[in-house]
Amino acid sequence: MAPNLLELLPFLSQRGAQLVSSPCSVQFKPFVEKEKEKLEKIRGHLREADAARREGNYQVAIAAARKSFKVDKNNSKGMLLVNLLTKEAAEAEKKAEVRNF
Numbered sequence: 420m421a422p423n424l425l426e427l428l429p430f431l432s433q434r435g436a437q438l439v440s441s442p443c444s445v446q447f448k449p450f451v452e453k454e455k456e457k458l459e460k461i462r463g464h465l466r467e468a469d470a471a472r473r474e475g476n477y478q479v480a481i482a483a484a485r486k487s488f489k490v491d492k493n494n495s496k497g498m499l500l501v502n503l504l505t506k507e508a509a510e511a512e513k514k515a516e517v518r519n520f
Contacts, residue, residue, distance in 0.1 A: 461487045461494065468500065477508030 488497030
């Protein structure tokens with residue numbers, strides 16, 4: 420089974436804290452604020468994906484994971500998550516077919 424998607428949140432929080440605590444943060448405040456907003460959007464999408472996954476709604480989970488990836492194209496975890504959810508959805512579909520057989 421896939422890890423809880425919310426396990427990624429500490430990593431995102433740590434990244435945000437590093438940006439804010441930087442000595443250059445005053446000079447780069449607009450950049451820092453933009454990065455914080457990005458992180459919050461990613462967190463929101465990950466929460467949405469996790470909730471949908473737990474309910475077995477893989478299409479919504481995949482869509483939310485894709486949204487997190489679109490927020491930050493360098494977010495390799497977002498793409499990994501999309502791939503993971505896609506595999507998990509296929510496995511769940513196969514299990515359902517076997518049960519209905």
